[in-house]
Each structure stands twice: as C-alpha cells, then as structure tokens.
Amino acid sequence: MDIYTCELDPDTKTVLRLYLFTKVQNVDVIKNNIINGIWNCAVIKASLIADPLQVAVAANKAVVAEKLNSMVTKTVFAEILYNLSLTKNISQSLNKFGIDKDNSLLFCFLITDEKNDTENIISKVEGEQRPISxxxxxxxMKDIKSLYKLNNLKGNEDIVDIIVSKMVTKNFISH
Known part of the structure; x- marks a missing residue:
C-alpha cells in the first residue's frame, strides 16, 4: 500500500510515516486511545490536509521543538496538530485538526530506532486503508481555504506553498 514516508531533521533521527484510512468505524475507540496516551500517534482529519508536505512540515517543527525542550503542547503528537494550525490557541488547534466524527483520517507516526508502534496501531483501525496518493x-479545498484564510485565492496550484509558509511563520506574523 502506498504510504508517505519522510526523514525529518537529521538531528532528531526520526522518520515520519503517514497512513490514510477511510470509512473508519471505530473513531471513538481511536480517539480514547489517543487522549489516554495509549496510542503514540497523531490522527488528523484528512479533509483539512491538501498535501502530505503540510504534515511533514508540522511534524518536523514538532520533533525539533521536542529535542530543544521548547514544545508549546504536552506531547509531540499534539504539537503536530498545533503546528498545522494558524492559531496560537492549543485547544482550537487540537479540536480543528484532531480526530472527531470524521471517518477519513490520516494517521501520523514518528518512528525512531527505539520506537515504532505503527503496525500494532494500524492493525486495530477498522477502516479501509487507501493509498496516500x-x-x-x-x-x-473549501474548508482548507477558509481555515488558512485563502478564500480570495482563485486556483489551487500554489495552495500547499502558501499554507506551509503561513504555518512556519505563525509565531512571527498574525495571519
């Protein structure tokens, strides 16, 4: 199955792996496992992600912040959701991007030599795994444009570049 894999900042020795699932039946179980810290992953609403690069940038920022002990949130996975958002409000970020009632979900894993829970967690998702492509x-796209304040953007060709730019500059610029 087509998944997304990306090496993050070399100093972190971490690899990002994304899996796309649709028609997920056990959303409540997944949400409880994440909230209670049983599962070490982030689950993102697929409807709000235009491209895997968006998640890669957020994940890279998160693992670097973790390494530097400068995270804004309590966990590296919450930090990914926070980094996806333009708001500096943690609760809003987690509510907007995190697991809800959506049944199309993007599972985000951070893999190191010491930790890889991927197979254990993926095997418990009751849904259809789809290629990341x-x-x-x-x-x-309507929700993505609204979320990132891009309603005046005519096409979608540069949207990922604009979103990533807004994400990485949120600490410096008020969008």
Whole structure:
C-alpha cells in the first residue's frame, strides 16, 4: 500500500510515516486511545490536509521543538496538530485538526530506532486503508481555504506553498 514516508531533521533521527484510512468505524475507540496516551500517534482529519508536505512540515517543527525542550503542547503528537494550525490557541488547534466524527483520517507516526508502534496501531483501525496518493480525493479545498484564510485565492496550484509558509511563520506574523 502506498504510504508517505519522510526523514525529518537529521538531528532528531526520526522518520515520519503517514497512513490514510477511510470509512473508519471505530473513531471513538481511536480517539480514547489517543487522549489516554495509549496510542503514540497523531490522527488528523484528512479533509483539512491538501498535501502530505503540510504534515511533514508540522511534524518536523514538532520533533525539533521536542529535542530543544521548547514544545508549546504536552506531547509531540499534539504539537503536530498545533503546528498545522494558524492559531496560537492549543485547544482550537487540537479540536480543528484532531480526530472527531470524521471517518477519513490520516494517521501520523514518528518512528525512531527505539520506537515504532505503527503496525500494532494500524492493525486495530477498522477502516479501509487507501493509498496516500488518494489524499486529494478526501481533501475539502473549501474548508482548507477558509481555515488558512485563502478564500480570495482563485486556483489551487500554489495552495500547499502558501499554507506551509503561513504555518512556519505563525509565531512571527498574525495571519
């Protein structure tokens, strides 16, 4: 199955791995496992992600912040959701991007030599695993444009570049 894998900052010795699932039936179980710290992953609403690069940038910022002990949130996975958002409000970030009632979900794993819970968690997801190349089919461009304040943008060709730029500059600029 087509998944997204990306090496993050070399100093962190971490690899990002993304899995796309649709028609997820056990959303409440997944949410409880994440909230209670049983599962070490982030679960993101696929409808709010235009491209895996968006998550890679957020994850890279998160692992670097963890390494430097400068995280804003309590966990590196919450930090990923926080980094996806333009707001500096942690609760809003987690509520907006985190698992809810959506049944199309993006599972985000941070893999190191010491830790890899991927197979254990993926095997417990009751849904259809889809190739990551199908992500665009589940992305809601209207919601993405609204979320990132891009309603005046005519096409979608530069949207990922603009989103990533806004994400990385949120600490310096008020969007």
């Amino acid at each position: 199908d992500l665009a089919k589940y992305s809601n």
